[in-house]
Amino acid sequence: MKLFEYQAKEIFRKFNILTPKEKLANNEYEAIIFAKEIGFPCIFKAQVLVGGRGKAGGIKRIENEEEAKRFAKEMFLLKIKDIPVEKLLISSFVDIKKELYLSITIDRQEKIPIIIASKEGGIEIEELAKERPETILKINIDPLLGFKNYQGRNLCLELFGDLSLVNQFNELLQKLTTIFFLYELQLVEINPLALTKDNNFCAIDAKIIIDDNSLFRHPEFKNYVTQEIKNKIEEEAKSLGFSYIKLEGKVGCIVNGAGLAMATLDLIKKYGENPANFLDIGGSTNKERIEKALKLLIQDKDIKVILVNIFGGITRCDDVAYGLLSVIKEINIPIVARLIGTNQDKAYEILKDTNIILIDNMKEAIKKAVEIAVKS
Amino acid sequence: MSILINRNTKVLVQGITGRDGQFHTQRMINLGTKILAGVTPGKGGQKIKFPNSEPVPVFNSIYEAKKYFEFDASVVFVPATFATDAIYEAIDENISLIVVITEGIPVHDMIKINAYLKNKKSKLLGPNCPGILVPEEVKIGIIPHEYFKRGIIGVVSRSGTLTYEISYYISQTKYGISTIVGIGGDPIKGMDFVDILKLFNKDEETKVIVIIGEIGGLDEEEAAKFVKRNIKKPVFGFIAGKTAPPEKRMGHAGAIIEQGRGTAQSKIEAFISAGIEVFEEPQEIINLLEKINL
Numbered sequence: 001m002k003l004f005e006y007q008a009k010e011i012f013r014k015f016n017i018l019t020p021k022e023k024l025a026n027n028e029y030e031a032i033i034f035a036k037e038i039g040f041p042c043i044f045k046a047q048v049l050v051g052g053r054g055k056a057g058g059i060k061r062i063e064n065e066e067e068a069k070r071f072a073k074e075m076f077l078l079k080i081k082d083i084p085v086e087k088l089l090i091s092s093f094v095d096i097k098k099e100l101y102l103s104i105t106i107d108r109q110e111k112i113p114i115i116i117a118s119k120e121g122g123i124e125i126e127e128l129a130k131e132r133p134e135t136i137l138k139i140n141i142d143p144l145l146g147f148k149n150y151q152g153r154n155l156c157l158e159l160f161g162d163l164s165l166v167n168q169f170n171e172l173l174q175k176l177t178t179i180f181f182l183y184e185l186q187l188v189e190i191n192p193l194a195l196t197k198d199n200n201f202c203a204i205d206a207k208i209i210i211d212d213n214s215l216f217r218h219p220e221f222k223n224y225v226t227q228e229i230k231n232k233i234e235e236e237a238k239s240l241g242f243s244y245i246k247l248e249g250k251v252g253c254i255v256n257g258a259g260l261a262m263a264t265l266d267l268i269k270k271y272g273e274n275p276a277n278f279l280d281i282g283g284s285t286n287k288e289r290i291e292k293a294l295k296l297l298i299q300d301k302d303i304k305v306i307l308v309n310i311f312g313g314i315t316r317c318d319d320v321a322y323g324l325l326s327v328i329k330e331i332n333i334p335i336v337a338r339l340i341g342t343n344q345d346k347a348y349e350i351l352k353d354t355n356i357i358l359i360d361n362m363k364e365a366i367k368k369a370v371e372i373a374v375k376s
Numbered sequence: 377m378s379i380l381i382n383r384n385t386k387v388l389v390q391g392i393t394g395r396d397g398q399f400h401t402q403r404m405i406n407l408g409t410k411i412l413a414g415v416t417p418g419k420g421g422q423k424i425k426f427p428n429s430e431p432v433p434v435f436n437s438i439y440e441a442k443k444y445f446e447f448d449a450s451v452v453f454v455p456a457t458f459a460t461d462a463i464y465e466a467i468d469e470n471i472s473l474i475v476v477i478t479e480g481i482p483v484h485d486m487i488k489i490n491a492y493l494k495n496k497k498s499k500l501l502g503p504n505c506p507g508i509l510v511p512e513e514v515k516i517g518i519i520p521h522e523y524f525k526r527g528i529i530g531v532v533s534r535s536g537t538l539t540y541e542i543s544y545y546i547s548q549t550k551y552g553i554s555t556i557v558g559i560g561g562d563p564i565k566g567m568d569f570v571d572i573l574k575l576f577n578k579d580e581e582t583k584v585i586v587i588i589g590e591i592g593g594l595d596e597e598e599a600a601k602f603v604k605r606n607i608k609k610p611v612f613g614f615i616a617g618k619t620a621p622p623e624k625r626m627g628h629a630g631a632i633i634e635q636g637r638g639t640a641q642s643k644i645e646a647f648i649s650a651g652i653e654v655f656e657e658p659q660e661i662i663n664l665l666e667k668i669n670l
Binding site for chain 2: 217257340
């Protein structure tokens, strides 16, 4: 789960990490009032969970009340990568001496947390990694012992060339590692991290991603609003416990298992159509879940054909067949079903008198679904 | 010989009294796996009856179970909220091989478990994995064994059903399968591709290796490097997720293209440069295998 900038900064402030003075505006009128409260110049920052916010006009420096009025109006009408701006963070202007990059994340290969830092803050780390990888510094954190002060000292030397800032810098790293471990994060990032004119570290921006698997231990995030779910179908899928992603094509897919689902989408594309969705109904499923999956998919009006691809292991093909059978009357688009594995014979028996197109070879089933979609 | 397990492997089931634990214990027994005991804290003292088998005793702890039995391996069906503790218990009781089926274990738990494992005797497979199958002999986990034939091809994969799909086609060739190992779909796991490739490389029964990868992380790239340096046996590779959009988790927690890394393209290129023959459709493996001369 990704947190909004303002939510991440609330956590920072709880741990006494310095941030600009900020207020969150829910409409243009609040934005104007808060801008006057904070004083000019100030910064308006659109609260959206997509990258490239600055380039899309989501961050503006506001010099006076007139500009505040104009941009408050404009920015609340803005859409950034299709996402409407619903909140503006009004942030005080910070006098910056130096901009840095700082984050803690997990290195998948080494299986440990790492601190990533760079003298070059303000640009996205992906770009930096491509253009000037030599400026990126990494420190391994022992998962059991945590961060050690000497590591911060060494990093401080590399970043600033001297140790005059070492105490504050280590204090900041200590706080960030505490946050990282306490909330079980995938990422905590400050970019840019400002070294202010009076030699303090200030988090100008903030990004936090929490590991979804650990959310059961963090009820404090339960009611956090997020924007990751973009449409109604995705929302419903999530509440049903399906792993669903909306895509742009015409072939609706119901598959058991993530790997098989991905391979199915790849083949649809290879044979000339685009998949309408990713939908993994999970390992052990039943009749009701198949019904729900089908009812979910038919809400997507782009879908011209539904492809069901099941390799029954724990999933029983007859359960899937009964699920298909019970909703078939409500569905007026063609269904191609490929059911193989546990109780496959029973499944074919159950579906033999329906107009579901049964094909027991994966490749042929996909080709058939693509053919129907192309013709539609 | 198979890798990791054989028909003499003595197995403990952690979480045996749960719905999945019990169901799959039955299926493991059906194939011939030696299930000696189960552990569920608070449910110790009972015996679970399985058709065609001795009743399996349930203990409150591994410590208690070890008073009566020795174990070579354990399989964990414990729900995610308690699975981490179950894994630590198995490590501390020196179980050599721990296979974790459970999905949804927090990533921070997995990095700590991996750090803790460094000086221990245990090897960890998973989490979020289907386990190990030696066709027609033995299995630990949930792979539907009925569909696969014994033979000479080693299969290692990050996926479940996709592995079954491809292994099903392999089983239609004259060669069959030596062992299937599912390493799991999580970003941080125990054994990686390379750990399993080392075992397949040494295993005399295994003459050919099939690697089934997917988007996310750099596991396939590491596997490719290892194959290039060390493996003389023919290796085939499949990558799922060519059409996956970036920054979206494709079902598996680990199947995500992050910051432009972990794309199918990068993995396919790594495979090809290591001399691994890449196939685009599960079924194609049949033709590829028919072409090789062993």
